[in-house]
Amino acid sequence: MVYITSWDEFVERSVQLFRADPDSTRYVMKYRHCDGKLVLKVTDNRECLKYKTDQAQEAKKMEKLNNIFFTLMARGPEVDLSEVTGKEQTDAQPTKRGRGRKQ
Amino acid sequence: MVLLQLDPFLNELTSMFERSTETGSVWVTLKRSSLKSKVVRNKMATAGEAIEYRCLIRATNGKKTISTSVGPKDHQRFQASYATILKAHMTSLKKRERKDKKKSSEADKREGTSKRPKKS
Numbered sequence: 001m002v003y004i005t006s007w008d009e010f011v012e013r014s015v016q017l018f019r020a021d022p023d024s025t026r027y028v029m030k031y032r033h034c035d036g037k038l039v040l041k042v043t044d045n046r047e048c049l050k051y052k053t054d055q056a057q058e059a060k061k062m063e064k065l066n067n068i069f070f071t072l073m074a075r076g077p078e079v080d081l082s083e084v085t086g087k088e089q090t091d092a093q094p095t096k097r098g099r100g101r102k103q
Numbered sequence: 104m105v106l107l108q109l110d111p112f113l114n115e116l117t118s119m120f121e122r123s124t125e126t127g128s129v130w131v132t133l134k135r136s137s138l139k140s141k142v143v144r145n146k147m148a149t150a151g152e153a154i155e156y157r158c159l160i161r162a163t164n165g166k167k168t169i170s171t172s173v174g175p176k177d178h179q180r181f182q183a184s185y186a187t188i189l190k191a192h193m194t195s196l197k198k199r200e201r202k203d204k205k206k207s208s209e210a211d212k213r214e215g216t217s218k219r220p221k222k223s
Contacts, residue, residue: 022135023135025134025135026132026133026134027132027133027134028130028131028132028133029130029131029132029133030128030129030130030131031120031128031129031131031192031193032123032127032128032129033120033123033124033125033129033192033193033194033195034123034124034125034126034127034195035195036195036196036197038193038196053196054196054197055196055197055199056193056196056197056198056199057199058196059189059190059193059196062189063186063189063190066133066182066185066186066189067182067186069133069158070133070158070173070178070181070182071178072135073133073134073135073156073158074135074156074157074158074173074174074175074178075175075178076156
């Protein structure tokens with residue numbers, strides 16, 4: 001099993017994997033409270049990426065990744081991920097964010 | 104495999120986490136699915152594609168499996184509730200080690216300065 005050490009690499013590769021084959025890619029999360037361990041796996045049945053951790057701060061990062069996957073899966077792999085904002089409710093309409101010209 | 108509606112699924116997931124605190128794991132799987140068989144999908148494709156994809160979410164504790172399917176309209180609401188459940192239950196993960204390291208380094212410093220004469 002391929003355990004990835006860098007979180008960002010794991011995220012990038014799993015999104016790539018999903019975009020390449022959205023129908024067979026799945027994201028699995030296993031949590032063991034007694035051991036205090038969290039393992040994430042993304043696979044398309046050909047390639048497998050895993051990430052394990054026991055850090056609470058990583059759980060927060062995982063939540064963001066969950067959001068990414070939910071959006072990708074529910075809406076479709078062509079969705080543009082505005083990872084900075086996290087949620088792209090502004091997908092359909094380009095809203096003007098309040099940084100217009102000050103006159 | 105029990106297919107539930109969104110809210111009962113979340114309730115079941117919560118109780119699953121609560122039950123597995125002493126022993127056992129909780130697995131949650133996310134997969135994109137149209138919930139239609141290949142035949143139906145091919146038919147729809149030839150007719151004029153309008154296949155609606157949903158996110159299939161499965162949860163198991165090794166013994167019992169529950170599942171639900173989330174569409175694009177409900178996914179944000181589900182996402183928020185799901186995040187809350189996870190945050191509430193993933194309490195056994197270690198906190199940031201920096202603080203511990205800081206404390207230990209401070210303790211070392213104090214020991215160090217007590218031996219040496221303090222600069223006034």
